[in-house]
Amino acid sequence: MRLFPLVLIGNCLFPSLLVSPVTAQERNSEEDSKIDIPLKDIEQSPVLQEWLDKVPNVLEEIKQDPAFVTRLRLGFAVFPSTDDAGGLNVGIEDIFIERTGLTISADYQTAFNGDRNAVGADLHYFLLPLGGYINFAPMVGYRYVQSNDFSTDGVHLGVRLMLTFSRTGGGDISVSQSFISPGGSEEVGITSFSAGYALTSHLRLSGEIERQNSVEDEDSRAGLNLEWLFY
DSSP: OOOOOEETTTEEEEHHHHHOOOHHHHHHHHHHHHOOOOHHHHOOOOHHHHHHHOOOHHHHHHSSSSSSSSEEEEEEEEOOOTTTTEEEEEEEEEOOOOTTSSSEEEEEEEEETSEEEEEEEEEEOSSSOSSSHHHHHHEEEEEEEEEETTTEEEEEEEEEEEEEEEEETTTEEEEEEEESTTSSSOEEEEEEEEEEEEESSSSEEEEEEEEEEEEEEEEEEEEEEEEEEEE
């Protein structure tokens, strides 16, 4: 409520029509607080449109915005347990299904001498918010492996630990333990470790080590890859 000073005229008090200096300062403050943004700038900025429509929950968005990104991989592989044979490794990692915590990965590995082959695809479900630096995911999929005269395929089950030390693909470490046809007569256990670090905003270098144990043999693989990052 705004109060006006009173003046004495004769024996009566009347409100003064003069605006007090405080009221003028308030008006100037209100005018100064207004920011005029050109319509063109608003139309070209999704961020401004979002903030003008509704102030977002920035902290919640940081938690849900994935700390890692989809990566397309191409690299050279070495199979030390198979006479140090050289080979090829291609794959795509963590195709996001919206922001549900679900990702899909697929890969193919082969030795140039034909003694080692593997191919498969997996679905991961990350249990913690995607924006965290640590995440944990059970995985399920299908995998085929061949080592010399031994080959098998079947359901691929396991768990994966993701450590992200630089957001949006800048750098991370992944460790997983999985089994093909767990409990079956041809069960195969696979332990893998990979680490990657970005060279540019879209190109990354990664390395990986894998150990594969079957009823027939113990096999190993190492790889050095170039990865393209998708945002």
